[in-house]
Amino acid sequence: MATDNEEFNVPVSDAWGVLLGILGFFAVMTVVSVFLKGDLRAILRPTDTFLSARSSASWYSIGLSYFASGMGAWIVYGTTEMGATRSLSWWGVIGYSTASSFPAMLLMFLGPKIKKRVGADAGYTATDFALARYGRLMHLHVVCISCFYMYIYMVAEFTSLSNVYATVTGKSIAGNDSKDYTTNIAVALAIMTWSYTALAGLPASIFTDKFQGVVIAAVVTMLLVATTSLKRNELSRDEFDDATGWFSKGFEALVTLYIAIASAELFNQGTWQRVWAAKSDFDMRAGFALGALFVTLVMMFFGVMGMIAYANDRDAYDSFQKLAYLSFFDLLLPLPRFWHFVTLALLTTLAASSVDTLQNGLSSVLSHDLIRHKLSANWSRIVVVVFNIAAVIQAADRFEVVPLFLVADLVCATSVGPLFAGLLDKDVDVFGIFTIPAPTELGAFAGCLAGLATVIVNGEINDVNKAVNPYTGKVYEKGFLAYFWLTNTKSNGEPYDCSLCGVKTMVTFIVVPLVSTTACFVFSKLDIYLGGDKAREPFLIVPRLDDGDTRLVTARPVVLDVYDADPKQKDKDDDDDEQPKADREVLVGDP
Incomplete structure (x- = not known):
């Protein structure tokens, strides 16, 4: 393991190069795709496609998009904390990994029902279901809950990536001496992701997610080989087994995580947008299944990395000289600097894929009323700017990521059932x-x-x-x-x-x-x-x-x-009761 006198020392200028290079690459890709499509008028006056990418994405696009957008920079702190905390260990890691993909399983069941109720060619997100099924009061409540969750998620992403860059460049994240630096990192992430989502909307997010998903899978595989093949990280089976186990506290965390993550993600309108973006119900279900598998595997990787780090230096973690949520960096530190750059590229990609999805999700909450009343969808762009500014300011306070998520998860749990x-x-x-x-x-x-x-x-x-x-x-x-x-x-x-x-x-x-x-x-x-x-x-x-x-x-x-x-008769009655398409369009405001 790393000795006390070792520390990260990636030059600040080089770190900025990685950040701007990765984000700039995705921005350029989006600009090129927009010009190739040739519909430049949509930049000034966004259309329904800008907000929904309706019925355009195949199953593999949905799968890579769900995978890339669901994995943020926070994952280096999440399951690694589970793995590097012995009382949680396997139950905690498996719980966090599978619970993170569980919402995709729910959407495979709920998605077609919600889409049918709102209208395949009329809705955008679950907020439209709240309006169509209940009315304006519940619609406003669900919009507020959804915006709160997506805002907290955005704060967590800005905080996580900023802290990673501060850590890898050798800056402290505990004091105020690096606050300006971490804030500038968050500002750059906000501006660059907003630039291409504001340009092309949801299609841009899905388009970049495909590349981001492949990059994430490739880099995680590289890191797996690099960290586990390093001699100083080698463990015997007895050492690993003694540092891990199946404990009741871990199972308690598993139960908590399933309910918490499912409740919260069902209010993530960026994910719900993929339900309408899928070409068919099959594409949606197959895509979510593929994405869920990838999410579970990546989360398991970081959890096992936490276990290895803990097993190599148990005394330091048990005495809190080393913190469980930073355990991945304990494994990363001894690697050559090249791997530090690779990690920065990975986490920048993770953060960008999550943030651009959240930005599109936030823009979607006003979509129904804007389109129905023939108002400019540019108002949704302004909404996203306001949330970005607030999230950057909040991220400067550098709250711990897991407590932030717990607040949002619990708020969502109050309303998911109704x-x-x-x-x-x-x-x-x-x-x-x-x-x-x-x-x-x-x-x-x-x-x-x-x-x-x-x-x-x-x-x-x-x-x-x-x-x-x-x-x-x-x-x-x-x-x-x-x-x-x-x-x-x-x-x-x-x-x-x-x-x-x-x-x-x-x-x-x-x-x-x-x-x-x-x-x-x-x-x-x-x-x-x-x-x-x-x-x-x-x-x-x-x-x-x-x-x-x-x-x-x-x-x-x-x-x-x-x-x-009779269940079959019930299904027939449901079909008979369904309103004609024309009525549905009147109710939900098809543009």
């Missing part, structure tokens, strides 16, 4: 005992609020009124919102081994979506009881935006008996 409960648009009679109502808009929104309240109640139960990093002492939040940071501690006040560890965190992620989903149906039942069929209409109508959209909600008071129903 949103997708909207797939039920008929009342269900359960064996003649009681009826499960098709959720109403007010009921769904109340369920989301119940989820938020559940987090606050958990904080009171666990006596958490201040969120403090147990290692650095940094205060994240004070008051009733502090529990969203999930900085739980053991009963004796000591910190857990990692941000994701502990039964309290696992229980919170189990309870919150269960309560919010149950509350959604309970409040919907109450809403219908008090308001009758009127409750099934949109709760909030925005003048001019929603004129003529009073039929958005189709939560019909038709009762389906789950005991007597």
Whole structure:
């Protein structure tokens, strides 16, 4: 392993060359593709294709795009922390790796249903489903949750890549002496990725993702050979087995990760855009399956790297002289400088592929209303600029990446159940005992609020009124919102081994979506009881935006008996109930 007097010393000028070279290459590729297509008018007045790349991507394009956009620079900190924390070890690494690809499995099932409900030639993202199924109130709520998650993800990407460049150039990421440098790295990433996504929109992101996916796979393979073939990183089987294992804390983290990542990624509108971009349902499903496989393999690679680093220097990690989330750099440091440049190129590619997807996702949240009311889609470009500026400013504070994600994951967990409960648009009679109502808009929104309240109640139960990093002492939040940071501690006040560890965190992620989903149906039942069929209409109508959209909600008071129903007949009825294409276009605003 690296000795104490070794440190990274890549020249700053060379690091800038790698950053600008990689980002510039993707920008040039986009410009060339735009000119080759010849539709230059779309640059000034973006079309539907700019926002959706509708029905244009084959399965391998979707697969590489999901893989490249789902893997950000944060992965050098994620599963490596699991691997370099013995109490998590295999369960933690497998949990993080498979949980990161789990949303793709959900989208294979949910994607065609949501796309059919909104309209294959009318929608853009899941926010359009919220509008078409519920109405404006839930639409605005889902837009806010989605923007919050994508914003936090963007902050994490800017922070991660900036810290990597600071580390590899020998700068400290703990003090303020490198703050200007890391901020400039974030600014460069924001500007360069925005330049080509603003130029060509979602097609540019999918186009560059194909190249980025191949680069990521190739470089990860090279790093695998380089790090494991280095003599000082060699381990015996006994040494490796003694440093790893299958422990209950790791399984707790696995459960937490599955719920947390699935909840959050279902609000990532950049991923949902790929549902509409796929040529067919087959292309979408096959693409997501391929992307999920690649995501799992890459995450496993970094997790195993963390295990090797820990096994080589257990005492240093156990005493916190070395930090688990930086374990990959412990393996990277002894390699020749060439590999440091390769790593910078890899992580720059990872960050660019994630950020350009997030930028397109953010631009999509206004797409429905802009296109439907014949307003310029350039407003979506301005929205992305505002989010980029805010994310760069936030990244300058250099929050730890995993706690940032936990905040966003928990916020998303409060609303994921009520949103997708909207797939039920008929009342269900359960064996003649009681009826499960098709959720109403007010009921769904109340369920989301119940989820938020559940987090606050958990904080009171666990006596958490201040969120403090147990290692650095940094205060994240004070008051009733502090529990969203999930900085739980053991009963004796000591910190857990990692941000994701502990039964309290696992229980919170189990309870919150269960309560919010149950509350959604309970409040919907109450809403219908008090308001009758009127409750099934949109709760909030925005003048001019929603004129003529009073039929958005189709939560019909038709009762389906789950005991007597013939599944084949049910499928036929669903097809019969589906509105004609012309009606769907009116409802969701096909451009």
